[in-house]
Amino acid sequence: MEAEKKAISLLSKLRNEVQTDKPIIRLADKWVDTDIWNQYLEHEQSLLDESDGEPHWFFSPWLFVECYMYRRIHEAVIQSPPIHDFDVFKESKDENFFESQESIDALCMHLEQLKPARDLHKDQLKDELFKLLQISLWGNKCDLSLSGGKSSSQKTDVMNSLEGLKPFILINDTESLWALLSKYKKTAKPPVVRVDIVLDNSGFELITDLVLSDFLLSSELATEIHFHGKSIPWFVSDVTVRDFNWILEHVRSSSQKSMATCGADWENHVKMGRWIYHDHIFWTLPHPYCEMPQVAPDLYAELQKAHLILFKGDLNYRKLMSDRKWEFTIPFHQALCGFHPAPLCSIRTLKCELQVGLQPGEAERLMASDPHWLTTGKYGIFQFDGPL
Numbered sequence: 001m002e003a004e005k006k007a008i009s010l011l012s013k014l015r016n017e018v019q020t021d022k023p024i025i026r027l028a029d030k031w032v033d034t035d036i037w038n039q040y041l042e043h044e045q046s047l048l049d050e051s052d053g054e055p056h057w058f059f060s061p062w063l064f065v066e067c068y069m070y071r072r073i074h075e076a077v078i079q080s081p082p083i084h085d086f087d088v089f090k091e092s093k094d095e096n097f098f099e100s101q102e103s104i105d106a107l108c109m110h111l112e113q114l115k116p117a118r119d120l121h122k123d124q125l126k127d128e129l130f131k132l133l134q135i136s137l138w139g140n141k142c143d144l145s146l147s148g149g150k151s152s153s154q155k156t157d158v159m160n161s162l163e164g165l166k167p168f169i170l171i172n173d174t175e176s177l178w179a180l181l182s183k184y185k186k187t188a189k190p191p192v193v194r195v196d197i198v199l200d201n202s203g204f205e206l207i208t209d210l211v212l213s214d215f216l217l218s219s220e221l222a223t224e225i226h227f228h229g230k231s232i233p234w235f236v237s238d239v240t241v242r243d244f245n246w247i248l249e250h251v252r253s254s255s256q257k258s259m260a261t262c263g264a265d266w267e268n269h270v271k272m273g274r275w276i277y278h279d280h281i282f283w284t285l286p287h288p289y290c291e292m293p294q295v296a297p298d299l300y301a302e303l304q305k306a307h308l309i310l311f312k313g314d315l316n317y318r319k320l321m322s323d324r325k326w327e328f329t330i331p332f333h334q335a336l337c338g339f340h341p342a343p344l345c346s347i348r349t350l351k352c353e354l355q356v357g358l359q360p361g362e363a364e365r366l367m368a369s370d371p372h373w374l375t376t377g378k379y380g381i382f383q384f385d386g387p388l
């Protein structure tokens with residue numbers, strides 16, 4: 001109880017700082033990333049004129065303060081032993097999984113029916129890949145950060161909604177993904193085809209990513225999937241290693257036959273080293289991804305081993321684009337500012353005022369028909385960059 005009181009008082013202090021636009025203060029804990037964070041704060045300070053004083057909550061870059069807020073929540077918890085590894089968002093993440101049971105079961109049943117997927121005819125293989133990619137895209141609607149932590153589970157039949165949702169895909173580079181992966185399958189070269197997925201949210205979205213990953217293996221479009229998750233609770237619903245293992249265990253022990261079969265297969269993928277989970281502190285730092293080679297060269301080198309990297313979700317898009325106010329028509333490649341570790345694709349629903357690579361006039365047309373098109377998660381993209 002003492003520890004809880006301490007954590008709550010640190011969180012109240014944080015809330016007061018946010019609400020009253022106090023200066024952004026240095027981190028006081030001693031965690032693996034504390035020094036990097038404090039250096040970043042100094043860097044933010046150095047960008048201001050002397051007359052501006054210190055960086056404050058209301059007038060600092062959104063990406064930076066939003067990441068900083070989640071890092072401060074982490075600080076409040078780790079400074080309160082013995083509850084130092086308590087995940088304040090765990091309950092809502094788990095709830096999202098339980099509330100989406102029917103949709104999860106339907107997806108697992110679909111996946112099982114496709115097996116053995118390696119024998120599917122080329123056209124059917126492509127068709128199924130596109131379906132599962134779209135399911136993974138729309139799974140990104142289910143984050144808990146946009147809804148302020150309120151339930152955002154999947155209750156409708158996502159598989160039968162795909163056709164109706166197609167007009168809301170603003171950029172669809174899935175043909176490039178097919179061209180890349182089917183070329184490897186056809187030539188059987190290289191013998192190892194590695195796809196990395198930079199995960200976003202736990203619950204239903206993670207299930208859609210796992211279903212896609214299982215299909216990539218069973219269809220032999222890929223031979224290894226590497227998942228990248230967060231090392232601390234992040235943006236409410238993002239996946240940590242605990243969430244990842246918890247979901248696998250709950251799918252495996254489900255009373256629904258298809259789910260249990262999928263769960264057993266998935267645990268087996270992990271055991272056999274076909275599915276590999278990584279975490280790295282870089283994913284919970286405020287830096288844009290173009291700074292990865294300097295800030296986290298080991299992670300950059302790891303990503304360079306991939307044949308394709310899928311970046312899930314809105315926050316990853318903001319970090320890929322350095323969260324700048326780009327023109328809507330600027331090419332994706334250019335807005336990546338030199339971040340090209342391997343061919344990559346952003347799969348996200350739009351939740352922030354940032355989108356590049358549109359046709360001239362398209363943003364204006366969207367704005368006229370739906371003024372909130374950028375922020376409601378109603379629209380989605382598959383945006384690819386890289387040589388084929």
Ligand SMILES: O=P(O)(O)OC[C@H]1O[C@](O)(CO)[C@@H](O)[C@@H]1O
Nearest residue numbers: 143145146200313314315316351
């Ligand atoms: O889980 P996702 O798709 O990254 O979405 C999180 C998004 O929600 C917000 O926190 C609020 O819109 C954004 O800052 C962030 O981009």
Ligand SMILES: [Mn+2]
Nearest residue numbers: 143200201235
């Ligand atoms: Mn998220």
